[in-house]
Amino acid sequence: MNAVTRAERARLQAHRVPFTLDGREVEARAGESIIEVARREGVPIPHLCWTPGLDAAGNCRACMVEIEGERVLAPACCRKPAPGMVVKTDTDRARHSQRLVIELLQSDLPEDAYTRDNEVDDWARELAVGKPRFEARAQPAADRSHPAIAVHLDACIQCTRCLRACRDEQNNDVIGLAFRGAATQIVFDIADPMGQSTCVACGECVQACPTGALADASGAALLVPEKAVDSVCPYCGVGCQLTYHVKDDRIAYVTGRSGPANEARLCVKGRYGFDYARHPQRLTVPLIRRDGVPKSAAMVTDAAQARSYFREARWEEALARAGGSLRALRDRHGAKALAGFGSAKGSNEEAYLFQKLVRLGFGSNNVDHCTRLCHASSVAALLEGIGSGAVSNPVIDVTRAEVVIVIGANPTVNHPVAATWIKNAVRAGTKLILIDPRGSDLARHAHRFLQFAPDTDVALLNALMHVIVEEGLTDPRFIAERTSGFDALRENLRGYAPEAMAPITGIPAETMREVARLYAKSRASMILWGMGISQHVHGTDNARCLIALSLMTGQIGRPGTGLHPLRGQNNVQGASDSGLIPMMYPDYQRVTDPAARSRFAAAWGVAEHRLDPHAGLTVVEVMNAILAGQVRGMYVLGENPAMSDPDANHAREALAALDTLVVQDIFLTETACLADVILPASAFPEKSGSFTNTDRLVQIGRRALALPGRARQDLWCITELARWFDLDWSAYGATPTDCDAAAAAVFEEMRGVMPSIAGIGWQRLQREGAVTYPCSGDGDPGQRVVFTDHFPTPDCRGRFVPADIIPADERPDAEYPLVLITGRQLEHWHTGSMTRRAGVLDAIEPEAVAMLHPLDLEALGIRPGEALHIASRRGEVTLYARADEATPRGAVFVAFCWYEAAANKLTNPALDPVAKIPEFKYCAVRVSKAAGAEGAPASSV
């Protein structure tokens, strides 16, 4: 069900307004301005400050029209037609104003063009405005301080489109309109150079600017692209639609496209992180490890140096070596001697085919991917509690919520466009409750910010639930009709009075009570969470608490009401859906379920006994199994466990111990350093496929670039390796450089075995660009909001699972007194393999930093910017200190993207017992000033 909101209904039912436009009888729809009607009617009215998608400002006055009976002209962009109004757009008087406004603005524009599409010039041509007769103003100097965006205010017409994009749309609030009169000027923060401002380089201002005053620093706005390819963003789970503008087989620039998740918005990664595909370090030739080059964890180094470990090979040889070695290991040591890691960055089709290869070819369920490292615990709790691991509502539903809780997530950094919807909602009156040990940009927008002690999630959430029960704020009817197990939960909550939990969480009891009341009483409450919830040994318990919170208050199953674990990778939802999970086939059908096994055996045309009835090993378990001598060969597609696994030294030792490691990737990653064979594969913009975002929205990524050198399509590589396991997958039609048809064929096969996407045909997907699942048939629009009348559990009820406090596996002590929190930074994705090779992103965040509270830095005797040393019981790294007031006292935050200072050398591989997710968010470390590191030359690790 997808209920129509009151506002939408009002819009549908509202009366049309008849009026006269240039002598024609026309009708305005409710809320439409004159210019919007004119656009529909094909009547051109000049406009500059008005642009679809932004609130009308009415300041440029290019769209002045004459309205009968009015003393002065009216701006068509702001004026709503009234019944019977007589509007004339082309009288001498109106045209005079339109022309003169354009002339006044044009008189102040510089000779140099900063864009091919200067809208002032376009309208000047259109209206036959001659050479401007006014003397130009004194022009301000250019500001080239930002790596991504060039500021040329000599071309600025003060239309404030950039400001509205920055403030109203993205809510980044960097751009202001300062000073007054002719001195009125677009500024960043306190008139600071853009490069030194709080600008996060989302580029929304560039997209909005009509004159090139704000333009890509690369000068791309002056290029004439050869083609524009509609695609989606390759980074986070938000799934922003975008368009690649391509020239000379390179992406010249990227623009946001109006998709359901982003409505044309992008963030810095999506807009400026596109040139990695043409980085000089791109793998373009198959590589085979040189004879005699040993493998050891210590050999993991940067790509340039690692290149010397390998020699170039022809594809036939590389495939033979890869496929032959893996096959031989299976034949000699059995099916369980092999394992495969697929990737949440690949397409659904790649994920599906990869798990099919492991299950049918390798012969076991030893297939996993990085979902294990991010939301495994959330998914485990969701499957247990409400029968589905996916979100109940799309992110954008926050705009329909009255209260939004964001807990253990930093969306302004990790899901920037999702964060814009949250901030938009706050501006429209939604109350945001931010719950996180770390501060973030959202804190400023929050109604209440609960900066609680790290690791005390269960204590806090149980306290909230305690209040709800104690104060009678539950939804008894929902509990009775839709849930089970409430009594046990209620019993368990007795001991969690907020007054008792206050000293543990560090949050005053009254604040917890207030938040509990707000959440429970609101008309529509939504909870969004991230890895701050999931990456703990009690990650599953944390998620159980959030589920219980929503069930006991009935805050689920309606628009603007529900649960949303923010998915990390662009296709982590899709990769999981497609079966890259050791205990599940596609669509979460358990491998231990005989019925599921027989369905897949039939679908794949094999005997049932060919399918392993036991769950396979998870990511961290595989590493342990390698060192135990059980797993001997691995196929890793697009994953980088040498960086992303906890206790990375241990993981690297494991990878180095493999008899055969085949890595298929686009760069010589830290994992590839330890490979025997490296297959150069396709970057995101070089292939076509479907990708499923955090909202369960299936979208299409389209091929925009050719493959460089002898790089090959990933799907083709999988089918080629499959041949070594006696699987003939030629029918998919994969070719080395074009797998568009193969992707279609694989997707159609997936539909057959995955009821959730049964209604999403490949052709429909191509046509519509985005379809939400569950979707049962062609005419089904897909369900944006699920669980409206039942949960997909055996008894159709949601299940309460009580949780108690379990402390972190490794608490700080005298030797290791600080807590390490790992995560990501805005500009760098995951292990950094792509973003650190993207020019703009690397320029904005070029070096490894650790964030500490300024007072902690002071106490340690380390000045911001100095090198510091972090050690844990497992490893040590050296990086630069950054003072960050958002980091809580006693903690240090490091992103895991820095190969030269891999945070995961420090992390604790302790696992959540249910979901097997490691405790990335908490381990004990010691921080000290690094001796003599500053200014030291590069050296090997």
Added chain:
Amino acid sequence: MNPPVIPIVDDGDSRRRKRAHSKGRQVDPQALAEVRSLLPAGELRRDLLVEYLHQINDRYRQLAAPHLAALAQLMKLAQAEVFEVASFYHHFDVVREDDAGQVAPAPALTVRVCDGIACEVAGAKALLERLPALLGRGVRVIAAPCVGRCEAAPVAVVHQHPVRRADAGAVARTVAAGCTTHEPEAYIGLGEYVAGGGYRLVRDCIEGRRDAEGVIRVLEDAALRGLGGAGFPAGRKWRIVRAEPAPRLLAVNIDEGEPGTFKDRWYLERDPHRFIEGMLIAAWAVGIDAAYIYLRDEYHACRTLLERELDALRAAPPVAALPEIELRRGAGAYVCGEESAMIESIEGKRGMPRLRPPYVAQVGLFGRPTLEHNFETLWWVRELVERGAAWFAGQGRHGREGLRSFSVSGRVRQPGVKLAPAGITLRELVDEYCGGMLEGHRLYAYLPGGASGGILPAALADIPLDFDTLQPYGCFIGSAAIVVLSQHDRAIDAARNLIRFFEHESCGQCTPCRVGTAKASRLIATDRWNEPLLAELSQVMRDASICGLGQAAPNPVDCVMKYFPEELQ
């Protein structure tokens, strides 16, 4: 394991940013403590941003960037949101760090020399030229737009202390004496006002001895019109706002900035409670929850006076259920006298006029239906109700009705506020109320409505001055600010002064005004005007500007071309 050394690559690309802090300007702990100590405890209010900026500006005589960043953090605002407001208002001295990261110290003292049209004809230019050398380096001397004391032109303001009929010596003596503030002079205080029968009327209203309908009818019968310049019938406005859903708000405009206008100050300095009673009657009749009084910053003594008297009123309320009354302080922006710009400013934003519709009566202050009135309009309420509509309406001349408070300045013998019959001619006004022209001066031209109302030649000194009577001449009476020019003045100089004023005061929002005033200013700086181009420019400014400022700004230029062509030869 050896600790690895981090490779540091300096590739010489200056745009690669190595940051020791989070993005953007960091808040300096000391600046934070300084700002915190100036602000009230508890949650800070977004709508009080301008007030908070005043606190900092008063204390440090400037707004340094570190303080602005600190204020932004305390108010949970973006730095840009604070900066754009701070930099909008001329009375805030916004200072950024220099290249060495240092904030220049504020000048020890600022002397503002009014360069409004009345002061300019009285010799402000010479004063402005002489003072810097005379006062020395420690004193900053700057020109300021009309400070609203045109009857005492030229005026210089030493910090907050106005020096009337200033000459360089008087200013230097004031500076030397350290006389920098301005205390209210003798006025009718609360006790005296009550003793004279004050607040009886509002008590009658609230206690049911009068009904709102009756009071509104008096305003309608007296044809009382808005006296801020637009002349909207007051009674009708009350009816309109009264019909809007509650809560309704009242906003009082004492941002008297139209050059040549000083009547509001004149009355406020003498009899403030008469205005306050009018305000309370309006609040009662229209059903107002809260009233906001917006006073221009230049009227420092008036601010002290109003604060004092409002406190006195709250301490001894003449009526039960006094509405909430907030006094707000402007910060040097003529455009804030525009009703919607004033509302924006009260909300703590840049004073940029709103586009209408919706009108402020429907969607005004804080999005609520708002009754907005000029000071003088409310000042008249008590007297009108007490003396009756007929008394007021019977006062006109030349077929016009009512009384007008003319602010007269320029080349007359006795400048000042002249309460005279509506419809009086300029010649009658000068002769009967101002003691005639100054010695040696002969009427040459006059401004009938401040800077906006146009310029008329002596030949048109016999037309009735009132709302609606001057439109045929391309002029309007506005706030009834009459500036009289003589044969020693030129209309062209007046026009340059006025256009410079509009250029200085344009809020910068819309193209016709922002760019138009600047281009017009250049075009009329030359000896030979490009009249066809000026006419085209004038047309777009009238037709397409958002508010009255831009729409009226070309009036002086058009009047010069129309009435003083010989000056352009």
